[in-house]
Amino acid sequence: MKALMISKDALLHAEVAAQGSARLPAVQLVASRQGLRDAADRLLPEAPELVIFDASDIEPGEWELVERLARQYPDAKFMLLAREAHQELLIRAMRAGMREVLQLPLVHRAFHEAMDRIEIEAGITRMRDGKVLAFIACKGGSGATFLATNFGYALAALGEKKVLLIDLHGQFGDATLYVSDQKPTMTLSDICGQINRMDGAFLESCLVHVAPNFGVLAAADDPSHAVDMKPEHMDTILRVARQHYDFVVLDVGRQIDALSLRALDSADTIYPVLQLALPDIRDGRRLLDIFRSLGYPIDRTRLIVNRYEKGGKLRLADLEHALGADVVHTVPNDYLSATDSVNQGIPVLQLSRSSPVARSLADLVELVTERRVSETKGLFDRLFGRSDSAGTAAGAES
Numbered sequence: 001m002k003a004l005m006i007s008k009d010a011l012l013h014a015e016v017a018a019q020g021s022a023r024l025p026a027v028q029l030v031a032s033r034q035g036l037r038d039a040a041d042r043l044l045p046e047a048p049e050l051v052i053f054d055a056s057d058i059e060p061g062e063w064e065l066v067e068r069l070a071r072q073y074p075d076a077k078f079m080l081l082a083r084e085a086h087q088e089l090l091i092r093a094m095r096a097g098m099r100e101v102l103q104l105p106l107v108h109r110a111f112h113e114a115m116d117r118i119e120i121e122a123g124i125t126r127m128r129d130g131k132v133l134a135f136i137a138c139k140g141g142s143g144a145t146f147l148a149t150n151f152g153y154a155l156a157a158l159g160e161k162k163v164l165l166i167d168l169h170g171q172f173g174d175a176t177l178y179v180s181d182q183k184p185t186m187t188l189s190d191i192c193g194q195i196n197r198m199d200g201a202f203l204e205s206c207l208v209h210v211a212p213n214f215g216v217l218a219a220a221d222d223p224s225h226a227v228d229m230k231p232e233h234m235d236t237i238l239r240v241a242r243q244h245y246d247f248v249v250l251d252v253g254r255q256i257d258a259l260s261l262r263a264l265d266s267a268d269t270i271y272p273v274l275q276l277a278l279p280d281i282r283d284g285r286r287l288l289d290i291f292r293s294l295g296y297p298i299d300r301t302r303l304i305v306n307r308y309e310k311g312g313k314l315r316l317a318d319l320e321h322a323l324g325a326d327v328v329h330t331v332p333n334d335y336l337s338a339t340d341s342v343n344q345g346i347p348v349l350q351l352s353r354s355s356p357v358a359r360s361l362a363d364l365v366e367l368v369t370e371r372r373v374s375e376t377k378g379l380f381d382r383l384f385g386r387s388d389s390a391g392t393a394a395g396a397e398s
């Protein structure tokens with residue numbers, strides 16, 4: 001956004017310039033004026049999209065200039081900064097349609113929140129209403145991390161959604177490594193430690209970007225940090241995340257603690273991941289009992305059977321019966337593609353996109369995004385070069 005800054009204060013100018021350039025899209029201070037009179041006398045040839053106006057030194061005689069300024073740039077958004085805002089100044093500013101008034105010294109978070117609102121109003125960004133999807137392993141090694149990370153990537157790549165994955169493993173979180181070779185510079189615990197800075201731009205800057213529309217927030221790498229993370233932090237992170245992403249995928253890990261519990265509480269859908277074997281079913285039942293005791297509605301919990309092979313002794317119907325919940329999706333056992341992908345840290349959809357496991361993830365994207373089959377088929381056909389639906393992953397048996 002191209003902005004005009006009106007202020008005598010060089011330090012404030014530099015501060016706003018730095019905060020503005022850190023945003024995506026950036027706020028560029030394209031011109032500056034010393035005061036209202038200066039701004040009124042020297043109009044910009046090209047009207048700014050945003051006027052940031054420091055009213056700290058405004059004289060009572062200049063108040064009417066506020067309204068004049070608003071008339072001079074009728075399409076601009078205004079942000080008024082003031083050490084002490086005089087009541088009459090505020091009334092005039094409001095009359096002139098200026099809605100964002102911030103107290104000085106500048107609180108960066110307040111500045112970014114105001115900018116978020118301005119951008120939404122200007123139609124530059126829109127507030128999203130993202131869905132939170134939690135993947136949780138019923139048993140260690142079920143494949144929850146593999147599915148959460150690769151599904152996140154598939155949602156971004158095939159579903160053309162803006163996706164965030166949060167690794168909630170308290171210890172040994174490794175989700176980033178499944179889809180990237182970049183080392184995270186910030187982790188979940190770092191964010192909790194600086195929760196006051198939390199907004200869309202800050203969150204985005206903390207991610208490992210696997211694709212332009214798919215970022216991963218790494219788990220706390222140092223377990224001793226865990227003490228800094230509070231359930232309230234989770235509320236803030238998810239609130240901001242929902243506003244800025246279409247889908248927030250959680251890799252919950254196996255340990256349910258105060259933090260992951262808070263995340264599960266607000267998840268729209270929980271996908272327990274398990275394999276079709278008795279130990280998994282036993283642990284799955286325990287997990288679902290916990291969810292029931294927490295009062296989670298059963299239709300929020302949707303089972304995913306991973307490494308599924310047809311024709312085994314146990315049937316999906318047995319599992320559904322034992323757990324009292326439906327299996328919404330099965331992912332075939334595809335050892336080579338999964339292992340290759342995990343070992344190289346490249347999403348399976350990118351590495352072996354016509355593999356059974358990649359196709360299955362594509363089907364899951366279709367299921368979650370509720371895209372019409374014909375529309376999605378066209379997209380999948382182009383990606384996978386197939387002419388029919390044969391070879392898609394095993395759907396849930398009826």
Ligand SMILES: Nc1ncnc2c1ncn2[C@@H]1O[C@H](COP(=O)(O)OP(=O)(O)OP(=O)(O)O)[C@@H](O)[C@H]1O
Nearest residue numbers: 137140141142143144145146307333334335338339
């Ligand atoms: N559909 C599949 N077919 C074959 N192998 C798979 C499949 N899904 C996952 N795997 C393999 O299973 C291994 C364990 O998966 P993953 O680490 O995702 O499990 P997890 O449930 O997250 O375990 P943890 O309890 O350690 O967090 C991975 O190395 C992956 O290669």
Ligand SMILES: [Mg+2]
Nearest residue numbers: 144145146253
């Ligand atoms: Mg895991």
